[in-house]
Amino acid sequence: MGRSQAPLLPFELSESTSSHNTRRLHLDGHGVRGTSGIEGLKKRGHGSRSWIKIDQDGNSKILNLDKASIMRHCSLPARDLRLLDPMFIYPSTILGREKAIVVSLEQIRCIITSEEVIVMNSLDGCVVQYESELSKRLQSNKYQSDDLPFEFRALELALELTCMSLDAQVKELETEIYPVLDELASAISTLNLERVRRFKGHLLALTQRVQKVRDEIEHLMDDDDDMAEMHLTEKKQRSEGNPSSDLGFQTSTSTEAKVASKSAPVSPVRSTSGVQRLQRAFSNITSSSRHGSFTNSSSSGENVVQLEMLLEAYFVVIDNTLSKLFSLKEYIDDTEDLINLKLGNVQNQLIQFELLLTAATFLATLFAAVTAVFGMNFEDAIFDYEYAFHWVLVLTGIFCGVLFVCFLCYFRHKNILSM
Secondary structure, eight states: OOOOBOOSOHHHHHHHHHHHHHHHHHHOSSSHHHHHHHHHHHHTTOSOEEEEEEETTSOEEEEEEOHHHHHHHHTOOHHHHHTTOTTSOOOOEEEEOSSOEEEEETTEEEEEOSSEEEEEOOOOHHHHHHHHHHHHHHHHTTTSOOSSOHHHHHHHHHHHHHHHHHHHHHHHHHHHHHHHHHHHHHSOOHHHHHHHHHHHHHHHHHHHHHHHHHHHHHHHHHOHHHHHHTOHHHHHHHHHSOOHHHHHHHHHHHHHHHHHHHSOOOSHHHHHHHHHHHHHHHHHHHHHHHHHHHHHHHHHHHHHHHHHHHHHHHHHHHHHHHHHHHHHHHHHHHHHHHHHHHHHHHHHHHHHHHHHHHHHHHHHHHHHHHHHHHTSSOOOGGGGSTTHHHHHHHHHHHHHHHHHHHHHHHHHHTTOSOO
């Protein structure tokens, strides 16, 4: 498998180059402003870009093409090529057109025709793997018969690599986030909460990407017309082949015209027989056209079923990946619920402690009030007794203790304290 620098469309490239030169001459005869104008166009994305072309034999070439050449070669509108622009971020999309399939799945952005695959040249690992794997498969199956047409094999590899890449990212996220969640459940800390918040953002972004790929495959599976539109090989063979019904129609009409011209309408019987022959010819043409349409519809139905089975296989894979993400999200939600329960339990314990502290403070204040009354400088008969003040302190302390026990019993009876 070797790459070589060769133009895909030399005629179109020469046309685009000459059109740029003519435009430059019309804009400025000195050639200075024209050069700056072309540079401005290139900066806005209208210049040539590096593409990789892979043919049916698995040979790859690096090409420099502009958007106009690709649009003319593949019969694509400009809005479809914007999906392949690496400067913009678009969700995963698979579009079936008249002569091409536009695929934008994660980092794999390519145009698939019935004879070749044009991939945006990039150093990304998925793009390099797609190019090498597609060339390897095409070269290995070069002399072997394959039920799938060329465009379906290229689309299958794009779906396979996309599903594998997303599943690998999900597994990597699982290996990173599960230990952090277990550690957070056992010991709540600010560092672990920040890590979980970052992982949760990554999880939501990955879920949206996987969900978009799944929805795109499901949309194709639900629409038979879109799947029939993607069978490029059959459409190409149908357009290149000459329908036999047209030839039969021309032959029959010419034959009948000759017969009608040679034979004059002498009697009504002969004219009636000529009309009958015309009717038989038209009935034969109609039956042959019906048979051809039935054959085309049956073949298109088989192709739709073939593509539907291919899409269904990768729909199961991407749905399994999405289920892993949902399970991971549920695990994060369960961990958050557990953390909230623990924080609520701690808050309840603090409230209980605050209640006990308030009751103890009230009783201490009551005891201090009694001692403050007896500590005032006034004369009373009770001070004539030597141990009277001591007995007052003892009785007040006993009263405060009994009152504190009563408070505890009341709180426990009302299930305010868990003791």
